[in-house]
């Protein structure tokens with residue numbers, strides 16, 4: 001297997017699975033954690049990840065197909081999303097090649113798709129836990145908005161507006177801190193979110209406001 005990327009928690013390898021292009025996500029142990037705790041945390045993340053990927057797929061959200069799981073080595077073998085870029089790289093490339101106004105215009109359909117997809121996800125009570133622009137892929141021509149969600153290791157299944165609000169808050173912070181001038185795009189995401197998650201979105205947005213206030217207070221206190 002060829003090592004492709006290494007994150008804080010996992011190594012990403014490229015290989016093939018019975019002839020299909022395959023990504024192997026291998027979670028490695030952390031030496032600073034107690035070995036028993038480490039083993040149980042790792043197993044929990046692997047299980048959460050495959051569970052959420054399957055649940056998303058069942059509700060029509062694109063996620064890589066899981067081919068095989070090896071609990072002993074904490075490896076998930078999954079479909080490699082061919083011809084894809086992270087939303088992070090895509091936003092950066094649009095922002096660096098266009099004026100600020102043009103960039104917002106180009107990225108608005110993507111923001112719509114992100115909001116719509118997250119609305120469906122939360123409607124199914126799937127909380128992602130690590131919504132960043134690196135954990136979203138665009139497959140094929142980015143203008144087709146074929147959005148694929150990945151990296152569900154911190155996800156859980158919960159019907160609380162608070163957890164969903166925090167999920168959106170994490171995305172807001174990640175978006176604005178990674179990509180300048182994206183406040184407007186986040187508003188587009190929220191509007192689309194509310195449209196696709198019509199029943200629960202009011203409470204989720206109220207919780208988002210609450211979490212924002214808490215965040216602000218914390219920075220004011222230092």
Ligand SMILES: Nc1ncnc2c1ncn2[C@@H]1O[C@H](COP(=O)(O)OP(=O)(O)OP(=O)(O)O)[C@@H](O)[C@H]1O
Pocket residue numbers: 005006007008009010011012023025064078079080081082084086130134135150151152153
């Ligand atoms: N199925 C896939 N197809 C194509 N690229 C992938 C796939 N899975 C992961 N990648 C690429 O590898 C990167 C890292 O994957 P992922 O986010 O799952 O792990 P990670 O961030 O290292 O995990 P952690 O957040 O636990 O540290 C992604 O940003 C993406 O570029």
Ligand SMILES: [Mg+2]
Pocket residue numbers: 007134135151
């Ligand atoms: Mg990631």
